[in-house]
Each structure stands twice: as C-alpha cells, then as structure tokens.
Amino acid sequence: MTEGEFEAKVSRYLDGELSPRDFAELEKYLESSEEARASYLDQIDLHNVLDLELSTPAMVYPGVSNVVPIERMMKRQKRRAFIQSAMVAAAMLVLLGILFQLVVVPKKEPPLVFRASRDSIVSVTHPAAYEDGREPEADTLVEGSRLELRQGVVELNLSSGVMAIVRAPADLTLLGKNRMSVREGVAWFHVPEEAIGFRVSTPRMDVTDLGTEFGVICAPETLDEVHLLKGKIEVRHRHGVKNVEALEVPTGLIADPAGRFRSIPARAEDFLTYLPPSLPYLHLSFDSIDDGRLDVTGTHPSVPDIKARLLKPAGDPPLTPGVHGQALRLYGRGDFVRTNWPGISGNRPRTVALWVRMDGSEAYNPAVPLVGWGSLLNNGKWKIHAVDDVEAGGRVARISLGKSWYSTNNIRIDDGQWHHLVAVSYGESLENGRPALAIFVDGQRRELIHHGGSQGNDRFSDLYTLTDAKDSVPLLVGKGILAGNQSFKGELDELTVYEGALSDESIRHLAAGELPDSGK
Known part of the structure; x- marks a missing residue:
C-alpha cells in the first residue's frame, strides 16, 4: 500500500466512509508497519483536536476577541487525552500480538505419535537425557525412544509422513526422523513420496525405501524377512558377505546367516494394513x-x-x-x-x-x-x-x-x-x-x-x-x-x-x- 493510498484510507475511515473491505486492508497494513501505526496515531490526534474545535460554536463577547471558556477547554483536553490513551492502547495490543507470534516458540511436533488397539500391552522407554529435562508426551516417541509391544497392534505415524502397523510381539526403536530399528515384530510400512529414503534396520538387514509399501518380519531364532508389496526398496545384508538387492517388483527376501538373500514370494496377507479395534x-x-x-x-x-x-x-x-x-x-x-x-x-x-x-x-x-x-x-x-x-x-x-x-x-x-x-x-x-x-x-x-x-x-x-x-x-x-x-x-x-x-x-x-x- 502506497503512502497516498494509506492516507486516503485513514481519511475515509475518520469520515465514516471506509468500506469493510478497505478497513480490513487498512488493519492488516497497520499490523505490518510500525511507521504506519505512528502516522495513524498522529492523524487521529489531529482529527480529534479539529473535531473538538469545530463542534462547538464560537461565542462573541462585545469588545473582546473570541474566547473559549476555561471549563470547556478542560473538558476538551480530558476528552483528547482519553482518546489518545485508547488509541495508544489499541496500537500496543496489536504490537504485542505481533511480538507474541514472533517470540513465542510454536509447539514442537513430536517425531512419532502412536496409538494402540484395545487390550494391547505397550511399554515405552525414552532416552535418559531429553531436551530441557522434559518427559515426552504420552503416546509419542522421540529420537532414541524404544517401544515394546507384548500383545496387540500399534499404529505409528511419523512426522515425515511414514505410517506403520506393527503386530506383537514387537520391539522397535526410533533412531531418527527417517530411520527406525525393528528387533522383533511383524511391521508394515507405507512411505509417501516426500519421505523417500526412509530406512528400517532389523538384526540382519537394512531396508531403504525408494517410495513404496513394504513389510518386515523378524523374531528371535528365525531368519529376517522383507516383503516388497509396492514400489521400490534396496536391501543390504548386515553380516557375512553383505549382499545388496534392489527390488522393483513385489517379491520377498530371507536373509541367511552367511550374508546372502534367498527369494520368496511376497505375502501381503502376513501384514495388517490398518489398526484393528481390538486384538487380532x-x-x-x-x-x-x-x-x-x-x-x-x-x-x-x-x-x-x-x-x-x-x-x-x-x-x-x-x-x-x-x-x-x-x-x-x-x-x-x-x-x-x-x-x-x-x-x-x-x-x-x-x-x-x-x-x-x-x-x-x-x-x-x-x-x-x-x-x-x-x-x-x-x-x-x-x-x-x-x-x-x-x-x-x-x-x-x-x-x-x-x-x-x-x-x-x-x-x-x-x-x-x-x-x-x-x-x-x-x-x-x-x-x-x-x-x-x-x-x-x-x-x-x-x-x-x-x-x-x-x-x-x-x-x-x-x-x-x-x-x-x-x-x-x-x-x-x-x-x-x-x-x-x-x-x-x-x-x-x-x-x-x-x-x-x-x-x-x-x-x-x-x-x-x-x-x-x-x-x-
């Protein structure tokens, strides 16, 4: 808004001729400019003085100049002081609102929020040192938090947009915004395009998503499995010869003890893709x-x-x-x-x-x-x-x-x-x-x-x-x-x-x- 447009809108506002739309524009401009707020107060002050002077007819006394009685002058000064104070207070409220938005730190979104089906048994352990000594909110995980699921099902929602459904028994740790460790469990993951690169580590595998839908199965004394259901993933064996496989069509892999993979059919039926209301x-x-x-x-x-x-x-x-x-x-x-x-x-x-x-x-x-x-x-x-x-x-x-x-x-x-x-x-x-x-x-x-x-x-x-x-x-x-x-x-x-x-x-x-x- 130019200086001329601003002064014109203030003038029309003082004359009671400003439209609601123009008033909204004027209010928004005042919130954004300290200089405009100072100019606005000056114009308001001047308008009030002129209004007081012009609203009272001049009294003519023979032989003397036109004089305003002292009682009336006192009333005018009090009224002007009151109006100025009110306008300054309003401006300060606007300024404080702007400062509050700039200074107050918005509530930080937790890296992961989870919810569980009825009768699930979930325990969460957070890292010993958390920022400012504050305990994370209930049903959330921060970096380093460990979730153990003894029975039931949990739905995990990461701030990156990744969503997972995990069935007990399960044991997982959030390693970062885009990385998770699964020691045990049957877990299905849906990864949106904006979270490509999401990584899941099991005892024997590192699975890197390339925009996809996949599941992992791991349990003590069994071989880890990964099942690509849609999209692309890269799978690296963590032991032995450390083979690497890239999957682009639905299929599954079993990680053998020597560091190699064995292909198996992808089994979508092994995974839950929604949170059931109760235990499976x-x-x-x-x-x-x-x-x-x-x-x-x-x-x-x-x-x-x-x-x-x-x-x-x-x-x-x-x-x-x-x-x-x-x-x-x-x-x-x-x-x-x-x-x-x-x-x-x-x-x-x-x-x-x-x-x-x-x-x-x-x-x-x-x-x-x-x-x-x-x-x-x-x-x-x-x-x-x-x-x-x-x-x-x-x-x-x-x-x-x-x-x-x-x-x-x-x-x-x-x-x-x-x-x-x-x-x-x-x-x-x-x-x-x-x-x-x-x-x-x-x-x-x-x-x-x-x-x-x-x-x-x-x-x-x-x-x-x-x-x-x-x-x-x-x-x-x-x-x-x-x-x-x-x-x-x-x-x-x-x-x-x-x-x-x-x-x-x-x-x-x-x-x-x-x-x-x-x-x-």
Whole structure:
C-alpha cells in the first residue's frame, strides 16, 4: 500500500466512509508497519483536536476577541487525552500480538505419535537425557525412544509422513526422523513420496525405501524377512558377505546367516494394513454351513487363508438355534471341525472364547476337547476341555497343556444351559514357575486347581505350544488326537480365538452377549 493510498484510507475511515473491505486492508497494513501505526496515531490526534474545535460554536463577547471558556477547554483536553490513551492502547495490543507470534516458540511436533488397539500391552522407554529435562508426551516417541509391544497392534505415524502397523510381539526403536530399528515384530510400512529414503534396520538387514509399501518380519531364532508389496526398496545384508538387492517388483527376501538373500514370494496377507479395534482374532459364528464349509471371519491377517470344514457329519442337522443366530451341534460320533490354521505357538498370550451347552446325563470322554491345537507327543498342546468333577457333581472347564492341567472349582457347565467359557494365557510365569492362566465362566474369573506334574516337578507345567512338530495338529473343534472315533457331544457357538490376553472388562462384554468387533 502506497503512502497516498494509506492516507486516503485513514481519511475515509475518520469520515465514516471506509468500506469493510478497505478497513480490513487498512488493519492488516497497520499490523505490518510500525511507521504506519505512528502516522495513524498522529492523524487521529489531529482529527480529534479539529473535531473538538469545530463542534462547538464560537461565542462573541462585545469588545473582546473570541474566547473559549476555561471549563470547556478542560473538558476538551480530558476528552483528547482519553482518546489518545485508547488509541495508544489499541496500537500496543496489536504490537504485542505481533511480538507474541514472533517470540513465542510454536509447539514442537513430536517425531512419532502412536496409538494402540484395545487390550494391547505397550511399554515405552525414552532416552535418559531429553531436551530441557522434559518427559515426552504420552503416546509419542522421540529420537532414541524404544517401544515394546507384548500383545496387540500399534499404529505409528511419523512426522515425515511414514505410517506403520506393527503386530506383537514387537520391539522397535526410533533412531531418527527417517530411520527406525525393528528387533522383533511383524511391521508394515507405507512411505509417501516426500519421505523417500526412509530406512528400517532389523538384526540382519537394512531396508531403504525408494517410495513404496513394504513389510518386515523378524523374531528371535528365525531368519529376517522383507516383503516388497509396492514400489521400490534396496536391501543390504548386515553380516557375512553383505549382499545388496534392489527390488522393483513385489517379491520377498530371507536373509541367511552367511550374508546372502534367498527369494520368496511376497505375502501381503502376513501384514495388517490398518489398526484393528481390538486384538487380532479369528471367529467362527457357525451361522451357516455350505457343503461342509464354515465361514471364518475376524481381523487376524491369516483369516483370508483359513479354511474350516465339518468332517464326518453324523447325518443329523449340524445347526441349531444358538446364542446368536445358529450354533454348531455335534453328536459325539466322530463329527468335528478341522481348520488349516496352526494356532498360536510358543508361550505367546492367547484367549479362546465360546458359548457351550451340554447335557450331563451321558458319559463323556475327557480326552475329547472343545477346542485345541498343537503337539501331544512333545507336550506342546493347548486344549480346552469339559471334564467330570466329583465336587461339582458334573463337568467343569479345564485348560490342558504339557502334562499338566488346570480346572475350575465347583463350577458346573453341563446343566443344559448356555454358558460362556473363556480360557486365557497371559504369556508369563507366576512366582511358583507355573504359567499365568485364567478361566472365566459366564464372565467371572474362577479359581483354578492345578493337576499333573510329578512329585512336585512342574517342568511339564510350562506353556510352550508346538505348532510345527511332526505330530502337531491345527485348530480342531470337538476332536482330540487320542479320542479315537469319539468327538464332543453338545452345542457350540461364537468361537473366537484372540492373539493376546483379553482384559477382564472385554471378557465381561462378551459374556453379556456382545459379538467380537467386525473389523475396521
């Protein structure tokens, strides 16, 4: 704005003729120029003096000059002083606002913000020395921060624009704005164009992004994997001969101990690409059967590849009204459901939840589980049973593993009514060395009684499920390895297997009739 335009706008403003648009331009110009503000105050002062002089008619006294009475002059001075003070105050407020914007340091954006699905267990360790001694905000990472995910899923959002979905168990460290170390975990990364060069280091590999979408898989005692899903990456082996590979089409690599890579197909199905609302799970509703096939749904990345089939049908209708929709009816004649899902391995946390209805009037083979998977011969099984209990006067729930088992006390589940049954492993050991387990019946945690072992030796109480032994069986419903031609007799509904230990609150919601989350 030129000097002439500025003076013209001030003049029109004082005459009450300035348009709203021109007033906004004038106000903006005053905020930007100290010289303009000084000139504006001078013009305001002059205008006020002239206004006071011209607004009062002159009094003519015979024989003397025109004189303004002293009382009126005092009022004029007071009014002028008040107006000047108000204008100076307004100008100072504008000036202070400008200085505040220039001097006050804007809130610094954290390098990484994360959020977790419900019932995830996350721990974060920040570097010992952080700037100004301040602790970083919750759910953020700074350079050097380490995030450990015991169960569940987290979504990572870096300030560079990189987004990642990481599934437990996981252990990662933020090394910088555009670099991360992943010691363990299944992690999917989406890298926008502006963040090209983002780098992920695993124990055996350095993966540099060239504008892409990729995933890494690494765990103790296994070989690291990288899967290019879209775009380009460069992969460098960190050991041995330190081979380098550039990938431009979807494919995968395994890093061998010698420093070389072995090509494998890219498996997009191994990775989650969104944050699920709860722990990853698979769900059999038993609402329909199509030529023996049952639907498997859920948020676990394996769900699209899981097949479930009713084998050796008894000839009677396999479906019956359940808690929600239809339920599976097994007749104990060798009929059962077999899947191709190997189950959850090792001592990783898990939850099995289902509705069950049983009639206790008939004999029951305790070797027949409701649900189970793993290796029997190698003491690496994980099974949920309903077994006879003299004190309860009927059948109670039991977790069976290794050569030990844990049963509820005096809580009968074979009274012909629907009961909600949940078996949980927390993936850790108690002070006595036994695994931390829980059984909930109808939403209530029940006391457990330990059986098995020998002469106080609880070495078979360790929870370590083997899913890759020669005798390992996948997830079976209503059938056990040693049960011969027998199978479970009763009704089952809404079977859900979670990759992680549900909280007591989440279990109570399921027992109250809620269904698992449906997905995104």
